[in-house]
Amino acid sequence: MPKSKKSEALPEVTPDVVAQHGLTVQEYKRIVDLIGRAPNFTELGIFSVMWSEHCSYKSSRPYLKQLPTEGPRVLQGPGENAGVVDIGDGQAVVFKIESHNHPSFIEPHQGAATGVGGIMRDIFTMGARPIALLNSLRFGDLSDPRTRYLLNGVVDGISSYGNCTGVPTVGGEIYFDACYNGNILVNAFCLGLVQTDKIFLAKAGGVGNPVIYVGAKTGRDGIHGASLLASSEFDETTEDKRPTVQVGDPFTEKLLIETCLELFKKDWVIGVQDMGAAGLTSSSFEMAGNSGTGIEFDLSQVPLREEGMTAYEILLSESQERMLFVVKKGHENEALAILDKWGLDGAVVGQVIESPVVRINYQGKEVVNLPISPVVEGALNLKRPKSKPQYLSEVQHLDLTELAEPPRGDEALIKLLGAPNISSKEWVYEQYDHMVRLNTLVLPGSDAAVMRIPDSSKAVALSVDCNSRYCYLDPFWGAQIAVAECARNIVCSGGTPIGLTNCLNFGNPEKPEIMWQFEQAVLGIAEACKFFDIPVVSGNVSLYNETKGKAIFPTPTVAVVGLLENLENHCTQWFKNSGDAIGLIGLTLEEISGSEYLKQMFERCQGKPPQLDKKQERSVQEFCLELIRGKWIQSAHDCSDGGMAVAAVESCITGPEKALGATLNLESTLRKDALLFGESQSRILISFAEGKGESIARMARKNEVPFAIIGRVGGSRFTVNINGDEFIHQEIQALKNIWKNLIGDYARQVS
Amino acid sequence: MKCGVVVFPGSNCDHDCYHILKHIFELDTEWVWHKDSADLDAFDFVVLPGGFSYGDYLRAGAISRFSPVMKAVVRYAQKGGKVLGICNGFQILVESGLLPGALMQNRWQKFICKPVFTRVESTDTPFTSLCRERPILRIPIAHHGGRYFAQEDTLKAMQDNQQIVLKYCEPGGTVSEASNPNGSMDNIAGVANEKKNVFGMMPHPERSADPLWPDQDGQLIFKSLIQSF
Amino acid sequence: MLAKIHVTYKKGVLDTQGQAVHHALTDLGYNEVKQVTVGKYMEVHLKGLSEENAKDRVREMCEKLLANTVIESYRYTLSPTE
Amino acid sequence: MLAKIHVTYKKGVLDTQGQAVHHALTDLGYNEVKQVTVGKYMEVHLKGLSEENAKDRVREMCEKLLANTVIESYRYTLSPTE
């Protein structure tokens, strides 16, 4: 990697230097062909980041085309900083999810913090005020001290950044599995609110208009972070890449949010782009590229934090909390005055030009002169080979007769409630300010977060989901289940799904097996989204999540946003009253494969994921919404990890008040463990005033949805009888204690 | 009745306070910008909201106390003006010397956001007079540095003068180690100055004052304040 | 001039961060550790001041901003900058 | 033995606190301040170790826990405890 040198002494572009920039010989030839000459060292740096997997999507782009991205509410699909979905009355929500996996593995606190900062900028760049954050986290084995160090660092980072900026972190998910030991996943989601006539895009129109740099000063942070970190696996040399870590300053971000939102009120703002991966380079090329114009700027004007920075370093720096604005000529002083009011640095660094090139001067010399389209669109679309992985035929087979059926369910229930993937995530979300701004109607701890839309009677429900074990066993069906399950979480909270964003976390795409997994997962998301009519409006791809040849489980994380026309129709997962009846919507099959139960009790990750009958799923979701909106029910909770038994206990213990007991009386010919702990899809556990049972059953028949009344809320114990025999009998408070403290207890240990 | 909500760079509960005062209590509410050092005499009371003013860098409240508006707040308080500091506002009041003691990092070094119970120890203040009947309040906290500390003699003087106004407690009102979320000395959650016209508290009353939410105990703080005129 | 400033908790003020670090070190097997205190260390580069002058100015900065004298004490040294 | 440990950001790493303190000092009229860095200062009391031994142990503690060597560097001195 180049050391800081004076700009006049540019290193020569040798084959070695090309390789160090992560470009292949073929790619280098293409660059020379496209621009008609050899690039200089600085220009090579630009190509290297812009053609990196992270910025160019060269392995994934053709597949992403399969995703349904349109719908009557969609105002902006993929292609901008974030997607925009209309929620009526002149308002829209803007949202996206993005990965910060590799940086978080290297420095968990800063990696996660800057991940949150980056996704927030994607949202407010569009003119929206960020109103909610979610995050989806995957760590390795919790018994490994390294995992605990990473967990503490990541949660600290998210908490420090989100809390300081005053954007509530209202939900998320955390999974632990040994497959993430060497590659944790940190996916951050942000949602913002905008007036539909005030949406801003990354445009640089109007020849002669000034380009203004806004925000933190530029230092040597993260130079080549995006390209190198996002496109190479980890190995022993990872240590050498360490000094590229960027540090976040949430205080500056908060000022940047307020500054930008104030600027956006001015009719002289033409376009804006945040400086994310590849910093000043990608933002200027993208803005000009989007408008068919060019940009000319002078790096001597860029506010710098360090002395002696070269053009190369300034252009590729990934210093955080920076944006680029284009305003109408003559308004630059007004713009700078607003920056000054908020105490931010800023400077006019260049202007829009007619010819579609980016021309950059530094210290009186032209250092870059590149046509835009080769840089922005020139990267090859790689047709990487794919093939179905060998492991599938082995793992997909599961013979239930090999698994001894337990005589009682107490032990399994206790084990499941104390398993890191099921136990309470309170230790995590207690560290996030989830209430600031007074819009969080449903706090973390229910199926989905529900946010009131300020000054309206509407609300949005937010959830993020992916069972990567299912995706490992079958990426196509696993991805479909992720969509179905996420949508089901939204429905249980009273929302109608209106849009989806996804973050595709996979291993090394140069391996045909990984490409196959990727293709299957994208097809799965596409198929499910088409069926359920949920447009995909934004997303992100993270490849090379692989260490020493060992890839993570395919993890296509999806986040679904739902709309509640009337915020009073929100619903939570916990039981409300003693004496209420408990009902189960949906059908339980004899499915154990892929379950947390199989993992905890038999230490196996095996079989095919549970079946997903999409028609049935839709009927179940529609029925649940009908019940919520008709005020028929008191609670609704999706049955997922740990099955019906865990869902029922969670409904007993997750309320803000004292835990409530419950008794389930089940009749079934299924294996008892499958009945209680199997993870059959399309099931929702509800509770309601006893007298309403008959009407609800009648409505279920009319909707052709399986439904049964299976028990009653009350008492201080959790009891399950199957065909008249007691199968589980436990003090509910004892179950709650097991469930409640596990992650915190682990996290507090150091060694 | 007219009140002001001070905005520091990094304040983030400013909108929440504004919303509660303006829309729930329908008071004439105005923003006060941190660069403003003009007299605050036109206000009946002033609120210093929560957040991370100046990023909480160095120490929470350490930098904000020097902003021009704090000169005005000090003058205002010295003349008897009523000042309510919430969370970061409390930290600023302590740093500026308007309230005794100090606020340090939480016992477990982590940010904590959750509802807690507090007991009103003194209803003889303009901020708590309506809590006589209902001395136990359920109000959320959300802070990283809420561990109250004061030197022994200071604490003694505060006790004698009934300046310790709020203490963390169990739902039933018992002040116990277990109910202390951040390691505060004596479970202290809120204190007043000698004249009782300046009050700082770590819990966020504005987060439990909107009728849309089940918890509304925070209303009592604002109602007491409004009624004190 | 370069001022090197140490800010530490006064006696009697519970240093929970120090305690936490102590715990962590013990957990890691460093049983020889008997006590840990955690404070702040700041370097302030000053220009164009005589040493005498600098002394007063730095003391002032500490009193006003850098330390909270209710709970912290400070000490500093001055040295010429290279 | 008493180990006095200074942990500071590596060169080039954004020191947000240092920046904020610098701004604040300038606002307070200390225009002579040219740069501020903020780091940590720890004192670790050790029992029953030879100086040679202590040196290694403290270095280990710093590497493992006390400093985040990705972005911070550390230095320390050892002295006999009174």
Ligand SMILES: Nc1ncnc2c1ncn2[C@@H]1O[C@H](COP(=O)(O)OP(=O)(O)O)[C@@H](O)[C@H]1O
């Ligand atoms: N998996 C995906 N599904 C849908 N859209 C995607 C996906 N991955 C990326 N996109 C879209 O491609 C565009 C480029 O993404 P990205 O490079 O992450 O944006 P940025 O430049 O803000 O970092 C964005 O509009 C994003 O929404």
Ligand SMILES: [Mg+2]
């Ligand atoms: Mg972007």
